Amino acid sequence: MSVTTPRAYMAPVHRSPFSGLRDAWAITGRNLIVYRRVPTLLVFTLIQPVVFVLLFRYVFGGAIAVPGGVPYVDYLMPGIFVQTVAFGATNTAIGLATDVKSGLLERFHSLPMARSAVLTGRTFADLVRNVLVVALMAVVGVLVGFRVQTNALLFLAGVLIVLMFAYAFSWIFATVGLAIGDPESAQAATFPVLAPLVFASSVFVPVSSMPSWLQGFATYQPVSVTANAARALMLGGPTLSWVLQSIAWCAGIVIVCAPLAVWLYRRTN
Amino acid sequence: MSDAAILVEGLTKRFGTVAALDGIDFEVPAGSVFGLLGPNGAGKTTAVRVLATILRPDGGHAEVMGYDVVRQDAQVRFQIGLAGQSAAVDANLTGRENLRLIGKLAQMRRADVGPRADELLERFDLSQAADRPVRTYSGGMRRRLDVAAALVQRPPVLFLDEPTTGLDIQSRTELWAVIRELVAEGATVLLTTQYLEEADRLADRIAVVDHGHIVANDTSAALKAHLAGTVIEIGMGTEEMASRAHEVLVRAVADHPQRDGTMVRLTSNEGPSALIETLRLLDSNSLTPATLTVREPSLDDAFLALTGRTAEEDPQRGRVA
Numbered sequence: 027m028s029v030t031t032p033r034a035y036m037a038p039v040h041r042s043p044f045s046g047l048r049d050a051w052a053i054t055g056r057n058l059i060v061y062r063r064v065p066t067l068l069v070f071t072l073i074q075p076v077v078f079v080l081l082f083r084y085v086f087g088g089a090i091a092v093p094g095g096v097p098y099v100d101y102l103m104p105g106i107f108v109q110t111v112a113f114g115a116t117n118t119a120i121g122l123a124t125d126v127k128s129g130l131l132e133r134f135h136s137l138p139m140a141r142s143a144v145l146t147g148r149t150f151a152d153l154v155r156n157v158l159v160v161a162l163m164a165v166v167g168v169l170v171g172f173r174v175q176t177n178a179l180l181f182l183a184g185v186l187i188v189l190m191f192a193y194a195f196s197w198i199f200a201t202v203g204l205a206i207g208d209p210e211s212a213q214a215a216t217f218p219v220l221a222p223l224v225f226a227s228s229v230f231v232p233v234s235s236m237p238s239w240l241q242g243f244a245t246y247q248p249v250s251v252t253a254n255a256a257r258a259l260m261l262g263g264p265t266l267s268w269v270l271q272s273i274a275w276c277a278g279i280v281i282v283c284a285p286l287a288v289w290l291y292r293r294t295n
Numbered sequence: 296m297s298d299a300a301i302l303v304e305g306l307t308k309r310f311g312t313v314a315a316l317d318g319i320d321f322e323v324p325a326g327s328v329f330g331l332l333g334p335n336g337a338g339k340t341t342a343v344r345v346l347a348t349i350l351r352p353d354g355g356h357a358e359v360m361g362y363d364v365v366r367q368d369a370q371v372r373f374q375i376g377l378a379g380q381s382a383a384v385d386a387n388l389t390g391r392e393n394l395r396l397i398g399k400l401a402q403m404r405r406a407d408v409g410p411r412a413d414e415l416l417e418r419f420d421l422s423q424a425a426d427r428p429v430r431t432y433s434g435g436m437r438r439r440l441d442v443a444a445a446l447v448q449r450p451p452v453l454f455l456d457e458p459t460t461g462l463d464i465q466s467r468t469e470l471w472a473v474i475r476e477l478v479a480e481g482a483t484v485l486l487t488t489q490y491l492e493e494a495d496r497l498a499d500r501i502a503v504v505d506h507g508h509i510v511a512n513d514t515s516a517a518l519k520a521h522l523a524g525t526v527i528e529i530g531m532g533t534e535e536m537a538s539r540a541h542e543v544l545v546r547a548v549a550d551h552p553q554r555d556g557t558m559v560r561l562t563s564n565e566g567p568s569a570l571i572e573t574l575r576l577l578d579s580n581s582l583t584p585a586t587l588t589v590r591e592p593s594l595d596d597a598f599l600a601l602t603g604r605t606a607e608e609d610p611q612r613g614r615v616a
Contacts, residue, residue: 045402052399060387063428129383133444136347138372139400 046140053147057121058154071117071159075110076166082106082230083170090231096261100175103167104184104256105229108249110163111156111192112224116216118152118196119203123212126204131291145287149196156192160185175261184259187272191252194276197283204290223249228257248275299358300325300452300483301346306355308341315341317507318355323485323500325451328478330498331487332598338507339487340380343456346485347377359452373402376445379456379487383441386430390421390440393429394447401448415443419473435466442473453477455486459493471496491598505602519592525566527573529559530586543580548572557585566591 042048061068082090082102092101125131125144134144164172164185174181199216206212226240227233227250233241244250252275255268301323308316315338323329331339344350346357348368356363362370384393391412398408416425419439429437438458445453455474459467474497478484488494494501495515502512511518531537534557541554544561548569552561563569570589577584 042402049400052396056385056388056392056396059392063387128386129380130385132344132347132349133377133383133397134400135349136372136375136377137397137400138369138402143400 046142049140049143050146050150053143054150054154057148057151061155068155068158071114071155072162074113075106075159075163078109079103079106079163079166079170086230091235092232093234094263097171099167099171100173100261101257102230103163103172104188104260105227105253106167107160107163107185107188107256108191108253109224109229110159111188112195112220112249114156114159115152115192115195115199116213116220117155117199118148119199119206119212119216120209121152122148122200122203123207123209126207127209141292142288145200145284145291148200149193152196153189153193156189160188160192176259180259184256187252187255187259187269190276191248191272194279194283195248197280197287200287201283201290204287223247227253229253246271248272248279251275298325299323300327300360301329301485302356302358303342303346304356306342306345306357307353308338308345308350309353314507316345316352316355319502319504319507319509321502321509321512323483325483326478326481327499328474328484328486328497330494330501331485331504332489332491332494332498332501333487333504334489337504339504340456341507342504343377343454343485343487347375347454348372373448374450374452376448376450376453377456378442378445378454379458380460384429384437384444387428389426389428390416390432390436391425393440393444397444397447403448411447415446419443435462435469438462438466438470439473442470446477451483453482453484455484457487457489460489467493503598503601510601520564524562524564524592525569526588526590526592527561527563527566527570528586528588528590529573529577529584530588531557531559531582532585533557536582539580540577540582540584543576543582544573547576 079102083099087098087102090098092098122145125134131144198219202215202219203212206215222243226236226244227247228244229249233244233250236244251268251271255265255272257263258265258268299322301321303319303321305318305320306316307314307318317338319338319342321329331342333339341350345352346359346364348364348371351365358364359371360374362374364371385396388396394412394415395408398411399405403411413422413425416422419442421436421440421443424432424436429440432440442455442458445455458474459470462470471493474484474486478497484497486494486497498515500513501515501518502509503518504510529540531540537554537557537559540559541552544552544559548561552559554560561569561573566589574584
């Protein structure tokens with residue numbers, strides 16, 4: 027007896043050179059369809075940052091002094107962009123943990139697709155969502171009085187820095203989501219990581235107002251340097267050092283977390 | 296390179312201290328259905344995961360269509376479709392979107408993906424629901440889509456991991472019909488199941504798995520014949536009559552008749568001749584049975600004989616995979 031191919035089947039036996047990108051694109055599309063099917067998901071992602079804007083602009087803002095005579099709303103908004111995408115990265119963890127739990131990743135594992143596509147497709151989709159979220163937050167910012175003090179081009183450069191940070195950050199949470207593998211636990215696990223990074227930072231208040239033992243961490247951690255970089259690009263002031271520090275952090279995060287996430291993905295089951 | 300569509304030799308896989316697979320061997324000829332039958336935690340799903348390249352085995356060797364599942368895992372993935380417990384569909388996507396996504400990821404030509412999805416939706420009676428998100432589907436519809444998803448790229452080897460667990464009788468019967476059609480078209484199917492009836496109806500050969508071991512591997516008919524013969528139950532109406540019938544039969548029939556209240560029961564590997572002999576003896580002693588039951592052994596009987604448990608009985612341990 028010999029192996030007979032029972033039916034004419036269409037599957038090629040090798041992947042084409044661009045199949046990695048094609049697969050990542052297919053997974054990206056699949057991850058974005060969720061927002062069309064369940065629009066409330068997107069609405070809820072937006073409510074939280076809007077509440078933060080209103081809270082800090084109108085409730086706490088009056089009590090917060092920022093150096094250099096900058097209006098607080100202008101100080102706040104670049105920080106809010108960073109805070110929004112940092113909290114939004116939770117979605118990466120929850121999305122991947124959900125796929126682990128549902129068994130969808132097992133099916134993907136059994137398909138002749140690029141191994142990296144599940145992770146790149148996830149992080150690409152979250153990047154697309156972040157573009158939308160940051161655009162909407164910019165509109166909200168203008169409505170509450172935020173004004174760019176440099177120019178449109180530098181503002182866009184600031185948005186790019188925020189998006190680059192968002193992409194790097196989603197790799198941290200891809201790792202968390204895969205490591206935990208359960209959506210509820212993954213969501214719970216993100217807060218202890220996010221809270222110190224977002225609140226012990228220059229997002230809402232100047233670091234100089236913090237106790238000295240906290241200032242070192244608060245000044246150089248990735249959320250602060252990215253907020254400072256975006257702020258400098260949008261409001262003016264010394265820029266290059268913050269931008270370089272932010273790029274260095276993002277590169278470092280991806281270099282550490284991407285291989286870790288891929289390793290976790292391979293051994294997930 | 297072996298002749299078999301699936302070849303498994305001495306496969307082992309441990310999870311911590313539990314040996315989910317403790318050295319299993321089997322072979323599945325192309326174009327046949329092979330059933331892995333066993334309770335939860337027996338190792339069936341682990342075997343499927345290893346063969347589908349999802350899990351790496353600790354030891355042993357396995358091939359699918361001649362490709363090694365460890366060294367040639369990329370090629371193996373072009374040969375297989377996976378459905379059931381080990382795989383899922385995306386609840387937020389529609390049925391059509393799910394099938395198209397699988398088609399794309401299975402590296403089908405773009406132009407073939409759409410028509411193939413439509414064809415499968417039609418065949419699995421899902422055309423009406425094709426553009427609804429899967430989370431609105433019933434359990435039976437979801438399972439049909441799941442099996443359809445395993446077929447998108449027309450893989451020559453199918454792994455159906457407990458495809459009907461949790462389905463009602465009607466959905467189960469429908470799915471069985473589909474599986475038979477696939478086999479008629481020449482697919483090689485590895486089916487895992489906890490249901491003896493399912494293995495009996497669908498599989499050409501059945502391996503009974505228990506605690507990571509294969510305790511039997513044969514055709515359904517042979518398993519039944521080896522492990523238990525035809526059961527003849529004679530009701531005599533009263534204990535006294537039953538006792539007289541038992542005496543007559545014990546002297547003349549080789550198959551150790553047993554009395555149980557008003558019943559006399561005997562199990563024989565030559566059912567028909569044993570039945571004739573039994574009735575002739577009773578008649579010549581002027582004993583007339585009140586009731587008479589003859590039944591072929593079920594796989595339940597076989598499973599009980601092999602493992603000391605019924606298949607539905609859950610062993611006192613968690614699922615390992």
